[in-house]
Amino acid sequence: MEKVKSYQEFGEKVKEFKKNGKPRSNCYFLPDEVRNMTARETLYLEESEDCLLYFVRETNCYRLYYYLREGGQPVMEKKDMPVFLDFVYREGEEEKEETLVHFWEQRGFQVYKRYRRMECLGENFISPADKEEMQKKYPLQNLKPGHYEECIALWKRCLDEYSTILPDKEEFDKACEKGQIMGVLLSDGSVGAVNRGIFKGRTAFMQHLSVSPKLRGIGMGRTLSYASIDAMFTDRGAEKVNFWVDEKNVHAIGIYERMGFVNDGMISGQLKLDEK
Helix, strand or coil: CEECCCHHHHHHHHHHHHHHCCCEECCCCCHHHHHHHHHCCCEEEEEECCEEEEEEECCCCEEEEEEECCCCCCCCCCCCCCEEEEEEEECCCHHHHHHHHHHHHCCCCEEEEEEEEEEEEHHHCCCCCCHHHHHHHCCCEECCHHHHHHHHHHHHHHCCCCCCCCCCHHHHHHHHHCCCEEEEECCCCCEEEEEEEEEECCEEEEEEEEECHHHCCCCHHHHHHHHHHHHHHHCCCCCEEEEEEECCCHHHHHHHHHCCCEEEEEEEEEEEECCC
């Protein structure tokens, strides 16, 4: 693998590759994302005549993003960590998805997870009947940079280590400054539950909702969910909130449906290549 040194280098390489026709790709990086990865030295490239394979190095795996010509046969160098390939498609495109999955399965990948995207418009959001009572019990608070270690530990304990990209300290601090990190603090000041909301225009993306295992089943997670969503709509001007949920997590899906969320038809799949 060769380290990609700049956004300019990335852009010129992709532009040149596209001159001979539009390739298949799962790569939709924004310029700032590429600049951030190259600054952190986490973006790598393996290339051949018919494909560009970009690898984003994380602490426990690589994320694969590709540009592939028709008939291209990607060959990857062996990696020291699992490689994950993410793809997104809309319901009704199952044949397209099956073709894609089969293509990468022939190269050693296996299906790992599938997620569905749920969304809710502000006018459709339904607060639970016990809203006021539960918010008094578990008030929503904006967390601070000093809560980083607790939040990271909670996320690592509760979330799938390969399906979740966690923020580093710098990103977490900036998110706190923007009021993106919300949670419930216990009487001793420790973090009982945490959630994150990221804005892109008038759409808010909710992610990383986690509740301490010892505090589950008492309504804390549900309260944090609807309180933070309500804040995105009423205090921060969101017109729509969405998030990805494991399609096997029928309990969580049911809770969000009662709040007015619906499946918007988008599906995200993950494939895993483990060569260790």
